[in-house]
Amino acid sequence: PRNGRAITTRGAWGQLGFTPPGQDKLTLYTSFGIDDPRDEDLMGAPLADFRERNQAYTFSFLHKLSGQFAWGIEFRRMMTQFQV
Numbered sequence: 001p002r003n004g005r006a007i008t009t010r011g012a013w014g015q016l017g018f019t020p021p022g023q024d025k026l027t028l029y030t031s032f033g034i035d036d037p038r039d040e041d042l043m044g045a046p047l048a049d050f051r052e053r054n055q056a057y058t059f060s061f062l063h064k065l066s067g068q069f070a071w072g073i074e075f076r077r078m079m080t081q082f083q084v
Contacts (some may be wrong), residue, residue: 007042010042011035011054029074032057042083050083 013033020026035054042050060074 005024005041008038009035010038027062029060029062030058031033039083051080053081055079 004034011034012023013031015029015031018028020028030046033054033056037051039052042052048063056078058076060072062070064070
């Protein structure tokens with residue numbers, strides 16, 4: 001713990017929402033995120049314990065039934081790549 005060091009990482013996340021023309025009660029969404037630690041910072045434990053990258057993407061929709069009630073469905077895929 002005394003000799004610990006930070007793992008530098010880079011990543012991003014973005015989301016797009018779209019309401020089709022004439023469909024003010026329906027909104028479609030898609031998003032993508034990534035987290036990628038710097039490989040040189042991954043040291044001090046077995047290689048199989050290190051994740052090289054996390055990625056996730058989603059597709060969803062939201063339907064407004066009234067001003068107070070909405071429902072939706074989301075599909076999400078998350079992937080982790082480990083060092084070998």
